[in-house]
Amino acid sequence: MSTGEKPRVVIVGAGPAGIRAAETLVAAGLTPLVIDEGERAGGQIYRRPPQGFERPPEVLYGSEAAKAVALHQTFEALAAAGRLAHHPRSSVVAIAQGRLQVLDGAGSRWVAYDRLILATGAMDRIMPVPGWENAGVYGLGAMQIALKAQGAALGRRIVLAGSGPLLTLLAVQLLKAGGQVAAVLDTAPMRQQLRGFSGLLARPLFAFRGLMMRQRLGGLYHAGVRLDRIETDERGPVAMLWRDAAGRSQRTACDTVGLGWHLRAETRLADLAGCDFVYDEIWRQWLPKADAVGRASPDVYLAGDGLRILGADGAEVAGRLAAAACLQDLGLPAPDIHADRRRLVRLSHFARGVAKAFPWPAEAVAELPGETVVCRCEGVTAAALRETVAFGGGEVNRAKSLGRVGMGRCQGRYCELAATEIIAGSAGRDCVRAAGRLRGQAPVRPAPIASLLQEASEG
Template sequence: MSEAAKPRIVVVGAGPAGIRAAEILAAGGLVPIVIDEGERAGGQIYRRPPPGFTRPAEDLYGSEAAKAVALHQTFDAMAAAGRLVHHPRSSVIAIADGRLQVIGDAGARWMSYDRLILATGAMDRVMPVPGWENAGVYGLGAMQIALKAQGAALGRSIVLAGSGPLLTLLAVQLLKAGGQVAAVLDTTPMRRQLRGFAGLSARLLFALRGLMMRRRLAGIYHAGVRLERIEADGRGPVAVLWRDGAGRNRRTPCDAVGLGWHLRAETRLADLAGCDFAYDETWRQWLPQADGMGRAGRGVYLAGDGLRILGADGAEVAGRLAAAACLQDLGLPAPDTAGDERRLARLNRFARGVAEAFPWPAEAAAGLPDDTVVCRCEGVTAGELRKTVEFGGGEVNRVKSLGRVGMGRCQGRYCELAAAEIVADGAGHACAAAAGRLRGQAPVRPAPISALVQDVATDG
């Protein structure tokens, strides 16, 4: 097949899923175009520091160092050999008519594609806490990025709060790097965490490794807590007020707070690409729908945490499957996928176990005090949101249009899940699914006005 006749395949995201997808496509004789917001491939989980950064991979990625280095080397070798085209520091902000609007160092342009693989990953799933709108309150992912990319701890005395594997992992990473962690506050009781053991046993060694990490947090880890408030002054947090599992009031002084309740899939581009969505009660999220290989229809394929929260290993498998599906649909030779399909089934069982063990605190979100800021972008409080529900009805897009929740620069990524719980509770719905989901719209990332009003160049 001549170069001109080869279909144009675009992969969005250069984390584990995107890298493995590009590898399979390149092995199939194609030259995929990989668009990524990072300067160097690796994604969030295997984020690389700037060139010249001297910390060894073992310090950055721990037990996953060998996997991280292998992925980095695989991608770099393909790029150097011209087997893929890499657009770093670039964001896809819109999808329309088989084209992507991309902004990057060269400005804005439209890029056409024949097939599209979205490997957009995940982000922190954050629940509002009274006082979380203050400077010095971060997502757990942001704290981990600062640690990996710059070797920096965002605070001298840090409280980490929420639930999920990242809570434990980040605490251990900060301690190993010399950071001071004052407390690790897990809102999930231990008895609930044990409910997910059947699923977690699908990756027993991985689960045991997590338990070993938990042991390193003896004395600062507390399960089954209730977060009351983040106290702050003009410079940022000064303490976290919380209740322990026995109901006793506690106060932990700090100068920085990290929040996160596991992860949520990044689905905005899948929405613009026309993918179907369904509410997943286990994850309490609206997730895009695809077949077992990642086919989501209309020449679009989904892979990695942007489809299901499966972690780095699952993302690699899903990336290979999506690329193989793409090759099959193009009538090109594709690798055998039976082994990866079995692996994906096992990883799905493990992921369900994680979701069972570390659930989204829906009741706490629905019961947030009226003065709690829910939407930090627009400053909308829980009380204002409830009043909007009273005269606007129990559908999140209507509430958004009347009360501005989710209308800021993050497009609801941080407030949507909690807002849906409040809306559903206020409207008397049995489940947040009945409140609907916020519709995606372009631009999905903050973009300069020039990118939206100029004559945008077309690439292909």
């Protein structure tokens, strides 16, 4: 950066965190560049339908409609005024030497940055269930995206299974849209949910809304279940086999299954950017290490669910904090952050309550039957994973090299957490942390070989 030239700040992600980060930088006189895989800003939580889609925001986002519309309007106004540069339908697949390799419809190019804000969000956290590798089994997030973006319910008779707020929310949204939900199966026992209640009271209105949605489900909702198997034929699911809280076997006919246990932070780019990681015992996953305002290194900042899983409101706060930290480090005027720091503490307390009330079913994962497919991309079973322990010493990257887990299209995004639990359990380790985490590598997204072989242009 030459003297008198504005620093180039690049934001990856145009969800709540990325939008608020951009807004903060623009207010300080900068013109950030925002790269996002979506066609329109909003992220997954406030995903926007195609142009001309007629369903109103109140139907798409419910009680969060006003927040969603405000974020969309803020971003569009800044982009229309030329106060930020928006690059939609673009994927960052590599980071090296202060540059991002970006793929879009025109090919590959390198984008240099002085400061980088990663607001990469999160995705479904999935526990493998025997039969989940078949067509007709989706993540809860994917089902919600189809509902928001296209007004489509994936399936005619749907079973939703997992745990966390999205499980209840999606069930209510599907019912409201006219979908037929056969059962909502929560692996968290009711007594466990009550243990996290004190944390949930950090946001009483939010907790109350959740209770009201739960009440609307009535007898469809079952807590403390054990998932046995998804029964399938050549067309996909025909039934979910499960056990209720009393241990009684149940069979619910269906043609579609949605699975999800809250969220898994999207951290691949943070890994390539050189961020350190720590294992979070409550969330039972590896998360990037950053200070209280998202500063991960002298030129990299993290915000949103890719750093701490705090939901949409927390992402907005974290986006402002990361941008403020960036401005401070650049020696530019930054907004006062004390109020946002206090908000973040409250939101963190609530998020911990959620994690405690709706835990990842680690014991059930570790005990999965040997024939269960853990890695859908490569067809790796739980038994095959356990066999690697004798040769790999119970470390997940060795299991990857020996058994191909995590080598597929998703690079372990869907299977890593479950694979680590299985490997650690088979190795007799008391702590999953000892099994390690899969190392990130470029490209972090599937990319055409031609685009990687060509000489990338500078952007």
